[in-house]
Amino acid sequence: MTFWTIQTLNGLSFGMLLFLLAAGLSLIFGLMRILNLAHGSYYVLGAYVALSVVQATGSLLLATIAGIAAVTVLGILMERLLLRRLPTEELPQALLTFGLLLIIGDLSLWIWGGTPQTLPRPEALSRSLRLGPLVFPSYRLFVIGVGAVVGVLLWVFQERTRLGAMIRAAIDDAEIARATGIDVSKLSTAVFALGAALAALGGIIGGPLLGVYPGADFEILLLAFVVVIIGGLGSLKGALFGGLVVGLLDNFGKALFPELAMFTIFAPMAIILAVRPTGLFGSP
Amino acid sequence: MTRPIAVVASTLVLVVLPFALTSYQLGLLTKMLIFAIFAMSLNLILGYAGLPSLGHAAYFGMGAYTVGLLALRVRDNFWLDFFAGLVMATITAALFGLLALRAKGSYLLMITLALAQVLWGIAFGWRWLTGGDDGLPGVPRPGAGLPFSLAEGVRFYYFVLVLFALAVAVLAVIVRSPFGQALVGIRESERRMEVLGYNTWRYKYVAFVLAGLFAGLSGNLFVYYNGFVSPAYLSIVFSATALIMVILGGAGTLLGPALGAAVIVLAENTISAQTERWVTVLGVIYVAVTLFAPGGLIGLARARQRAA
Numbered sequence: 001m002t003f004w005t006i007q008t009l010n011g012l013s014f015g016m017l018l019f020l021l022a023a024g025l026s027l028i029f030g031l032m033r034i035l036n037l038a039h040g041s042y043y044v045l046g047a048y049v050a051l052s053v054v055q056a057t058g059s060l061l062l063a064t065i066a067g068i069a070a071v072t073v074l075g076i077l078m079e080r081l082l083l084r085r086l087p088t089e090e091l092p093q094a095l096l097t098f099g100l101l102l103i104i105g106d107l108s109l110w111i112w113g114g115t116p117q118t119l120p121r122p123e124a125l126s127r128s129l130r131l132g133p134l135v136f137p138s139y140r141l142f143v144i145g146v147g148a149v150v151g152v153l154l155w156v157f158q159e160r161t162r163l164g165a166m167i168r169a170a171i172d173d174a175e176i177a178r179a180t181g182i183d184v185s186k187l188s189t190a191v192f193a194l195g196a197a198l199a200a201l202g203g204i205i206g207g208p209l210l211g212v213y214p215g216a217d218f219e220i221l222l223l224a225f226v227v228v229i230i231g232g233l234g235s236l237k238g239a240l241f242g243g244l245v246v247g248l249l250d251n252f253g254k255a256l257f258p259e260l261a262m263f264t265i266f267a268p269m270a271i272i273l274a275v276r277p278t279g280l281f282g283s284p
Numbered sequence: 285m286t287r288p289i290a291v292v293a294s295t296l297v298l299v300v301l302p303f304a305l306t307s308y309q310l311g312l313l314t315k316m317l318i319f320a321i322f323a324m325s326l327n328l329i330l331g332y333a334g335l336p337s338l339g340h341a342a343y344f345g346m347g348a349y350t351v352g353l354l355a356l357r358v359r360d361n362f363w364l365d366f367f368a369g370l371v372m373a374t375i376t377a378a379l380f381g382l383l384a385l386r387a388k389g390s391y392l393l394m395i396t397l398a399l400a401q402v403l404w405g406i407a408f409g410w411r412w413l414t415g416g417d418d419g420l421p422g423v424p425r426p427g428a429g430l431p432f433s434l435a436e437g438v439r440f441y442y443f444v445l446v447l448f449a450l451a452v453a454v455l456a457v458i459v460r461s462p463f464g465q466a467l468v469g470i471r472e473s474e475r476r477m478e479v480l481g482y483n484t485w486r487y488k489y490v491a492f493v494l495a496g497l498f499a500g501l502s503g504n505l506f507v508y509y510n511g512f513v514s515p516a517y518l519s520i521v522f523s524a525t526a527l528i529m530v531i532l533g534g535a536g537t538l539l540g541p542a543l544g545a546a547v548i549v550l551a552e553n554t555i556s557a558q559t560e561r562w563v564t565v566l567g568v569i570y571v572a573v574t575l576f577a578p579g580g581l582i583g584l585a586r587a588r589q590r591a592a
Contacts, residue, residue, distance in 0.1 A: 035390040085575060090390045091336045092574045095531060098524050099570025106563035218520060222401055225394050233390065258409075266402045273383055273395060 005134055007255050008248070013140040013209065015247020016147025020202035021220060022227040022239035023154060024195025030171040030234030031191050033088055037097040038078065039199055040221030041104040046071045046200025047212040048112050051119055060122055068200045075196025079189050101217060109214045119207030143205050150198065151240055158236065167191060171234060223250065226269050232279025241281070298445055302438045311509075314441045316549045317448040318505045320542035323529035324455055325498030330527070331536035332459055333491045334471030335385075338393045339400030340526045342380065343496040345518035347373040347503030349407065352420040352513050361429040369504040370497060376403070377496020381489050397520055404518040419514030423507050434508075444505055451498060456538055458494065467491055471536075524570075532573050534582030543581055 025039050050067035054060055078100065086092045121139050129136040158164040170177040170184050178184050202220075203212065210216070227246050231238025246265060253264030272279070302310055322344055329335040347369040354365040380399045387395050407414045414420070425440055427433035434443045458464050469477045470484050477484050507513045516522060525548065533544025551569070556562035577584055 029390065033390070035393060082571070082575070090393060091330075091527075091531075092578060094336070094338065094390075094393055095524075095527060095570050096574040099567040099574070102521075102567030102570065103564050106561060106567065110561065222397070222520070226398060229391075229394055229398060266398060266405070269398060270383060270402075273386070278387075278391065 002135070003255075005136075007251050009136060009140045009144075011248035011251035012244060013143040013147075013247070014206075014251060015244035016144050017202045017206040017210075017243075018220075018223055018227050018247055019147050019240050019243030020150060020198045021224040022231065022243050023150075023236055024198040025224055026228055026231070026233055026235060026239045027167075027191050028195045029228070031167060031174075032083075032188050033090070034083060034093045035090055035097070036195070037094055037221065038100040038104065039097075039195070039224060040217035040219075041101050041108075042071045042075065042196045042199035043203035043206070043220050044108060044212055044217040045074065045104060046203035047119060047207040047216075048108055049200075050204045050207065051112070051117055051212065054120060060120065063119075064201075064204050067204045068197050071200035071203075072193050072197045076189055076193050079192040083192075101221075105214065105217050112212075114214055116211045116213035118211045119204065121208035139208060143209065146201075146205055147243075150201070151236075154236055163187075163190075223265070226265055229269055229279055230272050232281040235279075235281035238279055238281030242279075295449070302441055307437050310437050310441055312549065312553055314437075314444050314509055315506075316546040317444050318502050318509055319529065319545040319549055321448055321451045321505070322499055322502035322526055323533065323541035323545040324451065324538075325495045325502065326526045327530045327535060327537075327541040328455065328458070328467075328498070329488075329491050329495045330530055331534075331541070332464060332471060333467040333488055335488060335492065336389075336393055336527070337384070337396040337495075338520060338523050338527070339380070339384075339396035339398070340495070340499055341518050341520075341522040342396075342400035342403050343373040343377050343499035344503035344506070344522070344526075345400075345403060345407065345513070345515075346376045347500030348507035348513040348517055349414065349420070349503075351504050352423045352507045353413070355423050356420060360424060362426040363429050366426070366504055370500050373500020373503060374493060374497045377493045377499075381492035381496070385485065385488055385492060397523070400518060400523055401520070404515050407515040407518050414515075417515065419512055419516075420507075421512045423511050423513070425508050425511070440509070444509070447501065447505065451501065452538070452542075455498070459538060463487065463490070468536075528566075528570055528573065530580075531578070532569070532580055534580030537580075537582045540580050540582040547581070 021039060021043060024042075025036060028034055028036050028039075046067040048067075049070045050060075050063040053066040054063035057063070078097075082096060082100075083093065086096060125139045125142050127138055129138050129141065156164075158168060166177070166182045166187060169180070170182060170187055174184050223246055227239060227242035229242075230245060231240075231242030245268070249264045249268065257264065301313060305313065322340075325343075326337065326340045329337060350372040351365045351369040354360075354368055359365075380396070384392060384395045384399060408416055410416070425433065425435040426443070427435055432439075434440045459467075466477065466482055466487050469480075469482070470487060474484050477487075503513075503517070506517070529544040529548050530541040531544070532547060533542065534540025548566075548569075552562060552566070555565050559565070573580070579587070
């Protein structure tokens, strides 16, 4: 019983982290048709910056703000200075963002070293919650809560605000949106910044659970890809659903069949692909 | 210089070079030729058919692991191992192609990546078979089953050179054939080719499988060359390396990707001897090529010729 609750909780919390990444990846793709391979770098860089700030100041709140701010600025610069210059073809975009993934990963290795490091968790969340015979690690519940709040906020933002409506319009048809006076160029930068910020948030709240180390950028990127392949690019619903599915599969796969862990993720992906090449909620 | 003269001249240079190079330099040249086959194999689908893949390492690694495992654990026989390596790489491409070619563009990139990642996962996780992260060390050079050993550097170089020449010749015939022309047509406008009555899926699929076969060939040669293969040769980084080799040289040209492979191998060798930050330099190459030389070195040279 405890095994199943704990593993489910682990899976759901990891799934929420994946959702934070996949939501940004998905929005960026939906609006700009850019497959951002550097998205895993945002996750890792957010955690590293937060780690340095918390070591210098001792404040987790300050660290979180600094980590998100630094990565958001990086995302804006990438979009404005580099991606904007490329034609809207998938290969140049993939190569450029892969180059940035390499550069950021290598420079992080240089700055923060090769040893895996863990972000501290807030005092208040370091204990476990007891509910009768069941014990819940409270930090995992916190991560699930953050993911749920972000999910609701994103949904309200997209469905209920003017800016969100503009983004939806631009995702549907950028040309028509432009013709009605929507500044798609500014919108693109804003969405890129939002995606980067979400990934950094994921890295920072995931830092105490998963740690941060060279290669984490690739690992999380690949899982985020599986999420958007399953859920479909450009769909928030798909990112949430895919994130939770992959989080649970990854956790139970590793716990039950350690040697076949990759299969438990990739086998369902292959089946979904065979049935729906654009994912469960995606449009071509 | 006309084309036939250029071909004869470069062949002569490659044949004579072993006498002018140190054994270390000859090893580097051998590696360039092996990676050139790898880049040219990707170019068949990327450059000619317009199908990008972020998982081309799958077929290279499949060839390398098959040869390595058979030689180490089953039977060290050149003909058996080499043939099995090619067959396994081709079968892998035939299976992956069925899934991947249902998608286009960014989805194709992600799906090829995810499929290659499955093999990476097996190589990494299934320790008793594949050695996991430690890989397969101690794979011998071809010799068993042959009239003479190919272990020695110059002999192995000529062995690789012959297969490289064969690969170039076969690929040249393929891309100039009606089949190759149809691939270019699909790259330019798949819909138009469909309207003209081509079964475009079948063309893309055959190209995909052929690309897997040639990638397998380069993987076979590499495991003999290196004596070792690890999951790194199935990873996204290695697949992306193939992409940048093709683009750096010039996608859709026969020998551009070979040039790109040679430049990357040479750059890695010289730069990583100078600095620990080779990966950063490689990243800068990716960014610079996409921004400033999307047509690759061949594209730059042609633009220069036109300007002159």
